[in-house]
Amino acid sequence: MSAASAAPEGQAGRIWKRFRRHRLALAGGFVVALLLASALFAPFLSPQDPTLLDTALRFRPPFADWRFPLGTDELGRDTLSRLLFGGRVSLTVGLVAMITTVMTGALIGITAGFIGGIVDTLLMRFVDTMLCFPQVFLLLVVAAFVPPTLLSISLVIGLTSWMEVSRIVRAEILHLKEQDFVAAARALGASRARIMFRELLPNAAAPILVAATLKVASAVLMESYISYLGYGVQPPLASWGNMLTNAQGYFDTVPWLAILPGVAITLTVVGFNFLGDGLRDALDPRLRMDP
Amino acid sequence: MIGFVLRRLLQAIPLLIGGTLIGFGLMQLAPGGPLAIYTLNPTIQVQDIERIKIIFGLDQPIHLQYVKWATGLFSGNWGYTFFGGRPVLDVILERLPATLLLMGSALSVAIVLGLSVGVLGAVKRYSVFDVLATTGALFALSFPTFWFGLMAIFIFAIQLRWLPSGGMWELGEEGNILSLLQHLVLPTMVLALVITATWSRYSRSAFLEVLHQDFMRTARAKGMPPVARLLRHAFPNAAKPLIALLGVELPFLFSGALVAETIFGWPGMGRLFVDALGMKEYPVLMGLMMFTAIFVIIGNLLADIAIALVDPRVRLS
Amino acid sequence: MSEPLLRVTGLEVHFPIRSALLRQRIGMVRAVDGVNLEVARGETLALVGESGCGKTTTGKAILRLIDPTGGSVRFGGEDIAKHGSRALAPFRKRMQIVFQDPYASLNPRMSVGGILAAPFEIHRIGDAKDRGERVAELLRTVGLPPEAARRYPHEFSGGQRQRIGIARALALRPELVIGDEPVSALDVSIQAQIINLMKRLQAELGLAYIMISHNLAVVSHVADRVAVMYLGRVVETAPREALFFDARHPYTQALLSAVPEPIPGRHRARQAPRGDVPSPARPPSGCHFHPRCPIAIARCSQEAPEARIIGPGHAVACHLVTP
Ligand SMILES: Nc1ncnc2c1ncn2[C@@H]1O[C@H](COP(=O)(O)OP(=O)(O)O)[C@@H](O)[C@H]1O
Ligand code: SF4
């Protein structure tokens, strides 16, 4: 990814111009920036301690009390503070899972594409096989087998969703490795590792960056779902997913408890998806799918 | 054609073997290992476990264990549940119809809706409708389905009281088709949301591709009316990627069904999966994993064959 | 006579053709089908033939960028045709290549400085500072300013890129450089500059060149000797003058007649090549040229002609050419 930012100025300018035309992507990028900032500065933005309970202050409605701008939950905890800290958790899991996904997918894709032959066949059959299992099934089974920590949740999500990335990277490498600059590196006696990681990988940065952005979206979605089911982030640590689990019980009386975390999840996923779509159009017009 | 089917069948074998290897590998990850299936089962005695160990060869080297387990899968011996000791395959098959009903109804809705939106978008590219539809599809793909389900319950079941909030029948009305249909609406809506979005995106791009080809221009030049052009020429040519999508989508359909079934208490395989997860019914979990994987492999095989029927060129390659 | 710098004997590169589905071998592309070549220190051998006759593949097989399926490649007296990557390492410094396409041959994601430092990094020569100086020196050698190191390939013109490609090939002080049509993708006005640069560098550094070209006119300025290829085989090898004024193989004669500017005094060819070049996947039997040869006899379709010496440094593979 550093290579994308290291891309020469003329190119970067063109990419920025194409990206700017994409209004939804700009909006997505704005939302993502806002979310990341609010997660980063959660301790300063939160009006309350998100873990502080006070049953005397249960079920405060939103906008009724300046101390609890978005109301309180069934234990009297401040909803806004919990959303902010929950966002921290959800985004952390999303980002770590994305890194896992991208690293695994890129490594397998580049190995399969570059080495080729039987290695390629075996790795791609492995990918095909992994894709036969519905991701939620795989995810839940493994999540149920390993003790849930933030790291294990992120790794499990990452390790069950790298297959697409490996296909994208492999296709890119197959195309790139026939180019003469790779032959030039081989003529100089470059090692396989050098060719794979110094020559080829930076050239696959654009599709990897796009996939990475989209993968944050799906990882946040997955985290919220398994946390909602109780196999992800464990209370008292708040995540948007497990906030929904509790809220479900008070649906008919205090619906905002369920509405707010859901809106947060949707905003995040929409933001990253739009950003990823815009990046795809800007970085690689070949991959373009929608106007 | 027969040769093609045989070749495709041959290609499915490594997938099946790979699938069983992954399933078996995951089982080793289970706390207590594969024996947990029996040691954690309160209804099985210690001496029985010893007997089972020998019967199943669990004292044998791991690769032999795998062979035993995998052959069991293909001969219908999928193990027994911890609680109740029922054959796992029976438990799964019992839940299959409910899941198939839900998936079928959602898929029908999604195909009809998604295809219409996609084709219309392709025909009127960059129109207001097209832009709204493609943006809407991206939104729909970004929705947390389970939250969408919760909101649907909140609005339609709790606030408006139009529809039941869960289950498959009202108590005492088992077999009543009207009751079944009422219960089917919300889960179908939730499951169809994402698939509709995918279908509209894919059919839009499939038709865009077809609409700009020479034979479409020729048909227009010959004065063929637009609807006839679409039906006679565009559909058959756009069908291929869409049939392929049908196969590729299967795992997502199962994932989505699991979500919808849990939210709405729909008594299908997804619900079974989440229940089994809560009860640590590892044999059922493994069984469901293998069942869906095999289902997906067969589904893809059928999609490939269907594509070959539509497009004879595929057979020859 | 002592061993030449490079001696290629019976070189073969056969690519398998595989079926789409089960990947079993269903045929062979005989891209290089028994090539013999020699290059002495400091000389320029031109390798000429129509597009698709196997020139690039021959060059890449000599450099071991493609594994030969047969024959030997003796470089400095050592057969490297079957060397593993470790045994090849020292030879990587001694042979280099300049590619045809100046756009595909430079990594678009690497600065020119990075591209030119790569040879030193790979062979662990010098430290970072030392490499910077070497890069600047290389750029100066090929007529580019040292500031070019900080820029990316797409900021340069085709000719400038080719200079960068030449600088990279020279970084490790090779003894042999293969130029695979190094100017054919450039504007005619630039071609002479690059050719002159390569000639100057040859004189300064004592390089041997194999100059690949599909155009006899281009090589007429640079070559000491010329080898003509047809469908994976060398059909005629001769010193430049002998080739242009006393070409003996019917194919060479046909090629010469197609050269636009006539070279005064040379023999007129009897006829330009008729028909299309057959596919190397199904080469004709016997002499590969026989379906297009204006003077073919019955024997030509049955027996492949051996190369025979017909004059000093002049060898021809044709049944009808005798000393
Ligand atoms: N990797 C490959 N696989 C199969 N066939 C190839 C490959 N590379 C080259 N060929 C074939 O070998 C023949 C010679 O190619 P090449 O050496 O590039 O010719 P030239 O450089 O003389 O134009 C051509 O017919 C080409 O199609
Ligand atoms: S050997 Fe026969 S076919 Fe080949 S060039 Fe000589 S005369 Fe022509």
Ligand SMILES: [Mg+2]
């Ligand atoms: Mg070539």
